[in-house]
Amino acid sequence: MSSQRVLVIGGGGGIGSAVARGLVAAGNRVFLAGRDAGRLAQVAEELGAQTASVDATDFAAVDALADQASASLGGLTGVVCCAGSLLLKPAHLTSADEWQATLAANLTTAFATVRVAGRLLKQDGGSVVLVSSAAARIGLANHEAIAAAKAGVAGLVLSAAATYARARIRVNAVAPGLVDTPLARGITSNDLATKASIAMHPLGRLGRPEDVARGILFLLDPVNDWVTGQMLGVDGGLADLKTRSG
DSSP states (O other): OOSOEEEEETTTSHHHHHHHHHHHHTTOEEEEEESOHHHHHHHHHHHTOEEEEOOTTOHHHHHHHHHHHHHHHTSOSEEEEOOOOOOOBOGGGOOHHHHHHHHIIIIIHHHHHHHHHHHHSTTTOEEEEEEOOGGGTSOOTTBHHHHHHHHHHHHHHHHHHHHHGGGTEEEEEEEEOOBOSGGGHHHHTSHHHHHHHHHHSTTSSOBOHHHHHHHHHHHHOGGGTTOOSOEEEESTTTTTOOOOOO
16 A cells, blocks of 8 residues: 555544544655644644645635645645535524535535546546545435535545546545544534434444544555445444344
């Protein structure tokens, strides 16, 4: 798995930083990007990686970032987008601004990532990994906006995988359940909400960033170069299993 050169967008977050650590531990090189310069700097110092701040909803900014990362690393073999947000509200309580912000943070960022990957990986091929959600695969109350955005990511994966297959660019996504990251703090800081969430996952616990990172690393690994257009569920069984109570 060594000698990969990977741009990780959202590299300062819980899952993104876990991906970066896994890549570096295996001898790969990473370039980290995101909005939170402070968190990026902490991860970069730990890993000896280069970073850049970026608004991943801005196509021009992502284009410039990807060019910078490619020049810095001597070309890219993979691009990961871990940018995202979490909004838990029923549709009738979701404002227009919240809807647009959810789409931008989760779907526009993914589309911007595919745009640059299609341009920069077309010569030698490579891997693009996006993040969807179990909420896009199963009906969960109060998830309308985030489920719609993450379902859009699933559709993007399928179409882009078909478009870029001839260029040997693989496009896949992971679909996590609830993962214990700073993004989920609104849920995990509440004992009742945490217990209810755990009960929804048949394996009896919330996800850890490393759980999802291992799925992303699998999809990045060139040895798995016959895998494309897939949604890898890393969700403790949430989307597919119903266990007996008691």
